[in-house]
Amino acid sequence: xxxxxxxxxxxxxxxxxxxxxxxxxxxxxxxxxxxxxxxxxxxxxxxxxxxxxxxxxxxxxxxxxxxxxxxxxxxxxxxxxxxxxxxxxxxxxxxxxxxxxxxxxxxxxxxxxxxxxxxxxxxxxxxxxxxxxxxxxxxxxxxxxxxxxxxxxxxxxxxxxxxxxxxxxxxxxxxxxxxxxxxxxxxxxxxxxxxxxxxxxxxxxxxxxxxxxxxxxxxxxxxxxxxxxxxxxxxxxxxxxxxxxxxxxxxxxxxxxxxxxxxxxxxxxxxxxxxxxxxxxxxxxxxxxxxxx
Numbered sequence: 001x002x003x004x005x006x007x008x009x010x011x012x013x014x015x016x017x018x019x020x021x022x023x024x025x026x027x028x029x030x031x032x033x034x035x036x037x038x039x040x041x042x043x044x045x046x047x048x049x050x051x052x053x054x055x056x057x058x059x060x061x062x063x064x065x066x067x068x069x070x071x072x073x074x075x076x077x078x079x080x081x082x083x084x085x086x087x088x089x090x091x092x093x094x095x096x097x098x099x100x101x102x103x104x105x106x107x108x109x110x111x112x113x114x115x116x117x118x119x120x121x122x123x124x125x126x127x128x129x130x131x132x133x134x135x136x137x138x139x140x141x142x143x144x145x146x147x148x149x150x151x152x153x154x155x156x157x158x159x160x161x162x163x164x165x166x167x168x169x170x171x172x173x174x175x176x177x178x179x180x181x182x183x184x185x186x187x188x189x190x191x192x193x194x195x196x197x198x199x200x201x202x203x204x205x206x207x208x209x210x211x212x213x214x215x216x217x218x219x220x221x222x223x224x225x226x227x228x229x230x231x232x233x234x235x236x237x238x239x240x241x242x243x244x245x246x247x248x249x250x251x252x253x254x255x256x257x258x259x260x261x262x263x264x265x266x267x268x269x270x271x272x273x274x275x276x277x278x279x280x281x282x283x284x285x286x287x288x289x290x291x292x293x
Contacts, residue, residue: 009068010175012076014168017084019106021164022077024123026107028160028176029073031122033152037132039066041149044135045142055139058190062183069176076172077118081110140191140200147187154180202242210244219245222253 042063049056120128134145161173194200221236236249267284
């Protein structure tokens with residue numbers, strides 16, 4: 001059950017309208033690492049969770065908070081668009097508001113489609129996509145993805161902070177930055193706790209029979225570049241993070257397997273093959289008559 005309370009988690013009021021900046025804010029609302037993504041991601045992870053208790057409750061709680069952040073940004077964007085001037089004064093341009101909007105860097109669809117409001121899109125107007133969501137059912141994989149989402153989101157909010165001097169906007173961004181700090185640490189702590197409790201371990205999925213891997217290359221760094229400095233990293237020698245092996249370094253691939261011959265699909269796929277066109281045609285007719293693949 002969802003219940004909406006008509007108040008915000010933190011103030012979201014700009015000091016002045018700014019249609020150009022409203023478009024920029026769309027990225028952290030409807031972009032790949034925006035608030036819509038994390039709100040839906042944590043919610044689907046919770047809905048798909050297989051165990052009750054603290055991890056499922058964590059997902060539900062933070063997912064609900066992120067929906068509040070969606071609302072804060074949408075509210076801020078709407079206010080930035082309210083009475084926002086186009087910022088173009090030349091008569092030849094000002095006579096066509098659509099051209100003025102493009103030159104001014106504003107998003108015309110915020111005006112034409114949303115009536116001076118926020119939209120579920122990124123800063124280029126690309127619609128938000130459900131494919132942004134990671135919800136695998138494996139909590140260690142998901143919590144690690146969540147930490148990355150918060151890191152990418154915080155990077156974007158930090159950049160946006162320096163793209164405005166509006167105190168009201170900066171206040172809201174300052175709050176979102178702080179929550180991203182918490183959520184990064186929270187997901188990393190949750191991932192660590194999963195491993196400490198033995199619920200999940202590296203490599204993910206840890207309950208796949210490891211003897212079914214080609215273990216000879218499980219911990220080899222295979223250098224497929226002419227840059228040799230990668231050999232100096234801890235991923236090229238020493239113990240592995242999963243505690244099950246030792247890293248080794250190898251310059252280039254360790255195997256060389258001949259390329260198999262080109263495939264030859266059913267004639268009725270009408271691909272160009274090495275057989276004469278008439279042979280392919282007859283083959284297809286015969287297969288149809290015999291009703292065989």
